[in-house]
Amino acid sequence: MTSDDVAIHAQGLHKSFGDLEVLKSVDLTVRTGEVVVIMGPSGAGKTTLLRCLNLLEEPDAGSITVRGRTVNCAGPRHSRNRRRLIRDIRVRTAMVFQQFNLFPHMTALQNVIEGPIHVRRLPRPYAIEVGERLLARVGLTDKRDEHPARLSGGQKQRVAIARALAMEPEVILFDEPTSALDPELRAEVLQAIKNLAAHGMTMVIVTHEIAFAREVADRVVFMDKGYILEEQSPSVFFSNPANTRIRSFLRLMSDSGPHPELEEAS
C-alpha cells in the first residue's frame, strides 16, 4: 500500500472530555475510494472519532494524516502554522452532520458555493457552475434558490451533501446522516450516498442502517467504549460476527431499529 492509496491515516487517537475517556487509542486507515461504515452502541465514541478526523475536535494524543499532511496532537497548540495545517485538513475532510447544519440565511446554491468561494477562493461564476452541477447531482436543481426553511429534511441533507462535495474533499465524513429524518425521507439520502460510492468517493459513514451498510460498505468498523473492537468486510460482519458484543448489538438493531437506550443496556 503506497501512501498515495491512503486518504486518511489516524494513529493512536485519544480523547477525553474531563474525566470521561471517549477515545482510547484508536487507529484507523481509510484507503482512497473506500467506504468505511462505523457502527456501535450509543456513547461508543463514533461521533467523537469523526470529529477528530476533521479536527473539529482536537485529540489529546495521536496523529492524523490526510494526503501526506500530518497533524501531531502532542505538538504546540496555538501556532499560526498549526492553525493553517488544521484548516487545510478540514478542507480535505468534509463533514455531513446529523442535523444538517445548513446556513439558514443562504439559499441552497449559496450554501453549496460558500466554501468554494470563501475558503477555496474559486472565482464566483465557476463556483456557481459547479454548484449547479452538484445540486443537479443530488436531484435538487429546482430548489436552487430556496432557503433551507423551505426544504424537507431529506432535501436539506442532500444540499448538505452537495455542499460537502463542493469542497472536492479527499474524504466525506457522515455522522448518522439519516437519523434526524422521518423514515420515508431516508431512502433519498441513502440513495444519494450510494451514488457517491458508485463514483468512487471515499467516505466514512456512521450509521445504524444495516441494509444500507451491507450494500455500501467496503469495510465495517465496530466501536465500543472508545475502542475499535473489530474491522470486517460487511459480509462477515453481518452474517458471521466473531465478537459476542457485535452479535448482541446486531440482534438489538434488527429487533428494534436504532434504540440508543436499549443498546447501552446490552
Add this chain to the structure above:
Amino acid sequence: MDLLAQSVPILLKGMAITIFLGVTSFVLGFWLGGLIALARISRFALLKALAIVYVSVFRGTPLLIQIMLVYFGLPQLGIQLSPVPSAILTFTLYSAAYLSENFRGGILAVEKGQWEAAGSMGMTYSRTLRRVVFPQALRIATPAIGNRFIALMKDTSLASVVTVVELTRVAESVGSSTFRYVEAFVVAGAVYWLINSVLSVGQELLERRMGRAYA
C-alpha cells in the same frame, strides 16, 4: 398661543438636533458596540477583561454623570470639546456598552452547529463571523437593538444640561420666556413620542423583513 407659535422654528431646530444626536450616536455606538462584543467573545483574556470592565462601567454609572464628566472633566485634562461633540461622544460610549451586550446575546444564540459547519470546511474564525454568525446574530438581536435606539433617542434629552440646544433645552427656554411651561413641555414630549413612533414602525418593518429573509 401667539408666543408659542413663534417658537415653532426653534422647536423644529431643537428636534433636528435631537435626531442628529440620536442617529449619530447610535450609528457610532453600533460599530463600537460590535468591536466590544468581538473583544468580549475573544479568546484573548486581556481583550475580554477590558470589554467586561468597559460594559460594567458604562452600564453601572448614571448617564448624566458620564455626560458631565466628559463635558466638564475633559477640559481639565486639556481636551476641550464643544457641547454637541462632547454629547455625541458620551452617547456613543454609553450606547456601545448596551449594544455590545445585545450583539453578544445574538452571537451566543447562533447554533453551535453553524460554527461547526463553517469550521469543518476550513473557514477561518473571522470569515465564519462575517459570513455565517453575524448575519444570524444581527437578526436575533434586531428587536433589542431597536429598543436601544428608541431609548437612546429619549436619553439625548440629558444633553440639555451641557448646553446643547436640543428639544428639551428648547422647551425649557420657550417655557421660561413665555411662562407657558405646560404647553412647551407637552409639545416637546409629543415630538419625542412622534420620533419614536416612526422608529417603532421602522423596527416593526425591519423585523418582519428579517423574518421573511430565511424563507
